Amino acid sequence: MAPPAPRNETHGLPYWELVLMVACLMAMNAAAIDIFIPALQDIGKALDVGDANQRQFVITAYLLGFGLGQIAYGPLSDRFGRRPLLLFGIAVYVIAAGIATFSSSFTMLLIMRLIQGLGAAATRVIAISVVRDCFGGRRMASVMSLVMMVFMAVPVLAPNIGQGIMLFGSWREIFVIVALFGAGVGIWSALRLPETLAPENRRELTGKRVAEAFKIVLSNRVAFGYTIATAMIFGVLFGFINQAEQIYTGAYGLGPYFTLVFSATAIFMAIASFANSRLVERFGMRRLSHGALIVFMATAALHLLVAWLSGGAAPLWFFIPVMTFNFCIFGFIGTNFNALAMDPLGHVAGTASSVLGFMQTFGGGLIGAFLGYLYDGTLIPLIAGFIVLSALSTLCVFLAEGRLFDAKYDDVTGPQRKSAEAGAAE
Template sequence: MSFILSAEARRDPAALPYYEFVAMIALLMALNAAAIDVYIPALQDIGSALGVVDENKRQFVITAYIIGFGGAQIIYGPLSDRFGRRSVLFAGLSIYLLGAIAAIFVPTFEALLFTRLVQGIGAAATRVIATSVVRDRYHGPQMASVMSLVMMVFMVMPVFAPNIGSAVLVFGTWRELSAFMFLFGLAALIWAWARLPETLDPANRRPLRIKPVAEAFRIVLTNRIAFCYTLAMASFFGALFAFISQAEQVYTGIYNIGPHFTIYFSMVAVFMAASSFANSRLVSRFGIKKLSHGALLGFIAVAGLHLGLAMAYGGATPFPLFLTLFVIMMCFFGFVPTNFNAMAMEPLGRVAGVASSVLGSAQTLGGGLLGGFIGYLYNGTLIPLLSGFLGLACLSLICVLVAEKGRLFGAAPRAVITKP
């Protein structure tokens, strides 16, 4: 069998074997995690090399990518519903590669932020297309199971990315990190071009005209379940982005771990990945709502406890206690995003591309801005971070209560095909 799918096979959504399909979607999602996390150990070096005095501004290297990544998703959905998943994916990856290679040669911090923004804009296509092709092939609990496996790989990437970044810094500078990410993106492009079939049914292609696109947006934004779970995801992701922005400062500034802090960062990511894998196994047995709602309440309880203890200890808990409580919180985290995303997407099958872009844009852009704001409040203690965790998780719970009309742990709704 040839590695490159034939023209006929590329039109068959089932042409790609299940495990290869999951692996490819996971790689596309992992590209974004790597593009964020690989730079974490290099923020101090970037600041020193490019003359950034305010250490909190170094976080903008992360935030700029997230803003581009979140904001551009809203464009790729309508394009993928019109032109198909493959062509839009390749266009986005090409933009990403241009931004990655340009970042190698930037002379100023502002120029680096611009190239990071461009990278995020290009990589946004991978998020939209990954979610859309899964929704094209799977529904309900099966979709949640597939996305859990994808998210498991996505969450494993933070185990490796910071350590890869540290390894690159041993032999080179932060500029080589962009070269590494260019090669990563190129590998994803080649694999998808050779093996990913077109999953969009020709009957579901939507004209790229203002009226039908606006109507699709109206469907997404007026569906209570989809809209509220999207806002819940944005709030919850804000907590994750806040920690990613502050990770180096927390580990090296508060706890004086030094350059080996990536080991502890990776340890937390391992538990996140494990909980996501557990979700893929348990979601069909216990139900999407029971798992995700229970995990959200657990996250809120531990975040509140950790905040109270941090205040009692004068701003930061002892490191063993910090790590223990943080691992518990991130275990709860692994049961929330994929299930919330599946519930938001479930009623929107006929407009999956636009739905994926609207949901992804709101979740990532909203979460990135909220997380960036909390990250910028860093003051040498855990108080801003943990206060942000608690506040954003409570906001997420409020959105879930609105979506569910005040009832938690209910049965998952039957699939609804929303007609534009």
């Protein structure tokens, strides 16, 4: 763990508890996605879904609600504080999961998943806002890496928990477990999480003030560029998640054991996030994330070549380590990109978190849904998508920064950065 933060920096909450609580808030979203991956086939059979690719909509509907909901929570949390909006969102998440248990049609299930995502959006916006309320610069990136390390334990456990429930019950019981997990995190937050929004940072909830906050977010070149870059790279992750069950059970014939392989990938992503938390304060967010993005793209290009030469899918002995390595590299990209996007926007952290979260999650969800729906029994569309999206992400970063790998501005934002750039030019 990083050195403990002062109590005034964490609003009186122990540093370890703040990190763990934020991680669990973020993990509610991973739980609502990854735990259902082993159940998609059974959901399709139970609710008469003929097209195998349409089963992916169980994931997509949640992601769309999750993305859309973030637009509202940011401005509201900047006005009324973090706690009320967080507890409201968790309540919606839990209730929607409970109702989804009784779904009698695929349409009803998708509606409940959309509503559940709308509630879960509060957890993402508030979690990021709380971290930004307390920390900045490389310190924020370090904390977010620790959060992501704990958060990544959920993709390790969730698919296997889902598979275990399916052995003794049905997909309906999975919704019960998700609701109970959400309720537990909600009670903990209600009892322990302090209000982190400083009184001087509260913003009036008027159309003009909200528009001003949105303008601040969208007109900041660095924040906007990294947001679009993150949406592209999240599209990679969501595309893989949408196809995971079909790839492992269809292309490679692993059956119910595929969750073990899926979990192994998540373990290495968690290790990478921990490594990032230790390295980012030494090397900087830009050097780590930019280098990781280039390596990700090069590895995907190699994977595509091998898959093409192998008739559409690389041998399993090649696929598993290469895919694991690629998503290990992912651990150095997403967290740092989020921190870089949020760092110049501390004075409007709630609105910034909602706007950036909407663009990243909703945009990434749509991209991932499109990429996932291209599944044709081979890995060619998916890996080609990896290359295209990582290339576009690199372009966005370059346009935002005008350069790559420059870490000297990692702890300098806004007017200070403009002054530093002007001094360097002279």
